[in-house]
Amino acid sequence: MFLRNYWYVAATDSEIGRKPFARTILNEPIVFFRTEDGTPVAFEDRCAHRHLPLSMGRLVGDRLQCHYHGLQYDRTGACVRIPGQDRIPPDAKVKTYPVVERYRWVWIWMGDPALADPARITDFHWLDDADWGAKSSYLYVKANWQLIVDNLLDLTHLAFVHESTIGNAALAEHATVKVTRAPNNVVVTRWIIDQPAPPTFVKVGGFTSNVDRWQIIDFAPPAFLRLDVGATPTGTGAPEGKRVGGIGMRNLNAITPETETTSHYFWGQAHDFDVKNATLTNTIFEQIRTAFHQDVEVFSAQQRNLNIFVNPPQIDIAADAGVIAARRILSRLHDEEQAASRVAAE
Numbered sequence: 104m105f106l107r108n109y110w111y112v113a114a115t116d117s118e119i120g121r122k123p124f125a126r127t128i129l130n131e132p133i134v135f136f137r138t139e140d141g142t143p144v145a146f147e148d149r150c151a152h153r154h155l156p157l158s159m160g161r162l163v164g165d166r167l168q169c170h171y172h173g174l175q176y177d178r179t180g181a182c183v184r185i186p187g188q189d190r191i192p193p194d195a196k197v198k199t200y201p202v203v204e205r206y207r208w209v210w211i212w213m214g215d216p217a218l219a220d221p222a223r224i225t226d227f228h229w230l231d232d233a234d235w236g237a238k239s240s241y242l243y244v245k246a247n248w249q250l251i252v253d254n255l256l257d258l259t260h261l262a263f264v265h266e267s268t269i270g271n272a273a274l275a276e277h278a279t280v281k282v283t284r285a286p287n288n289v290v291v292t293r294w295i296i297d298q299p300a301p302p303t304f305v306k307v308g309g310f311t312s313n314v315d316r317w318q319i320i321d322f323a324p325p326a327f328l329r330l331d332v333g334a335t336p337t338g339t340g341a342p343e344g345k346r347v348g349g350i351g352m353r354n355l356n357a358i359t360p361e362t363e364t365t366s367h368y369f370w371g372q373a374h375d376f377d378v379k380n381a382t383l384t385n386t387i388f389e390q391i392r393t394a395f396h397q398d399v400e401v402f403s404a405q406q407r408n409l410n411i412f413v414n415p416p417q418i419d420i421a422a423d424a425g426v427i428a429a430r431r432i433l434s435r436l437h438d439e440e441q442a443a444s445r446v447a448a449e
C-alpha cells in the first residue's frame with residue numbers, strides 16, 4: 104500500500120550529481136542527474152526506444168544519452184537526437200517527475216504532477232538551520248515502510264533494543280504518555296520524570312543526577328517522523344516549558360518506500376546546544392547511528408517473518424496507541440486516493 108500524492112525524499116543532495124543515479128521509489132525505477140547549472144532532474148529509468156535503463160547512459164551537456172543506441176533526452180524528457188536520422192518521432196520522450204531540493208535532500212513528487220506544490224514539503228529545517236548542529240544519513244532497509252513508522256511511534260522499544268545507547272528501563276516502566284490525534288497527524292508525548300539519564304544523554308549532556316526527559320513524536324503522512332527529544336536536570340521545570348540546563352535534540356526521519364518489502368530510510372539528528380561543535384555533532388550522530396542499526400536488524404527480521412507468515416494475526420498492547428492511530432490515518436488516506444483516482448478514470 105503506497106500513497107502517491109506526496110513529496111518523498113528521493114536522495115541526499117550529494118547522491119545526485121553529473122553521473123546518472125538509479126533509485127526505485129514506490130516500485131518505479133527512476134534515474135536522477137543534475138544539469139550543468141546544478142538543477143536536479145528525475146526521469147523514468149527506461150529508454151523510449153528499447154527499454155534499457157537510462158541510468159546506464161551518460162550525460163552529454165544537459166542531455167542524458169542512452170547507452171544502447173545513443174538517443175539523447177533533454178531535461179524535459181523529450182528525445183532531441185537520434186543518431187543517423189533527422190526526424191524525431193513525437194512519442195520519443197520519457198516520463199519526468201517534479202523534484203525540489205530542500206533541507207539537503209532531493210524530494211520527488213510521485214503522484215499527479217498537477218498537484219505537486221512545493222509548499223506541501225514537510226518541514227525538516229533543523230537539518231540546515233544555523234541555530235542547530237545537524238548531520239543526516241541514509242539507510243537501505245529490507246522491510247516494509249510501515250514497520251519503520253511503527254518503530255518510531257512506539258519508543259518503549261528503546262528500553263530493550265537500545266539499552267546500550269538511548270534507552271533504559273525507566274522509559275518503559277516510569278513514563279506518562281499522551282496520544283493526540285488530528286485528521287492527518289498523530290503526536291505521542293512521553294515524559295519520564297526524575298529518572299536516570301540513558302547512556303547517550305550522559306555522554307553528550309554530562310548529566311550526573313536524575314533527569315526529566317521528554318520524547319514528543321510528531322507523525323505526518325505518509326512516513327515523516329520528527330522527534331523532539333531531550334532532558335534537563337530533574338525539577339527545573341521542563342514539563343512546564345522551562346527547558347534550561349539540559350539538552351534538546353531533533354531526531355528526524357523520512358521513509359520512502361522502494362517496494363512493498365524494502366525502504367529508503369533518510370534520517371538525521373540535530374541538536375540545540377553547542378551547535379558549532381562538529382565533534383559533538385558527530386558524537387551524537389554516531390550514537391544514534393548505532394541505535395538505528397539495532398532497529399534495522401529488528402525490522403528486517405520482522406519482514407523476514409512476514410514474508411513467511413502471510414498476514415498473521417497479531418495482538419495490540421497499550422503502547423501501540425500512536426501506532427494504531429497512524430495506521431488508521433494511512434489507511435483512510437489510501438482509500439481516499441483510490442476513490443479519487445477511480446473518479447478521475449471514469
Ligand code: FES
Pocket residue numbers: 150151152153154155169170171172173174
Ligand atoms: S534502447 Fe535506448 S537508444 Fe536504444
Ligand SMILES: [Fe+2]
Pocket residue numbers: 254260261264265394395398
Ligand atoms: Fe529504535
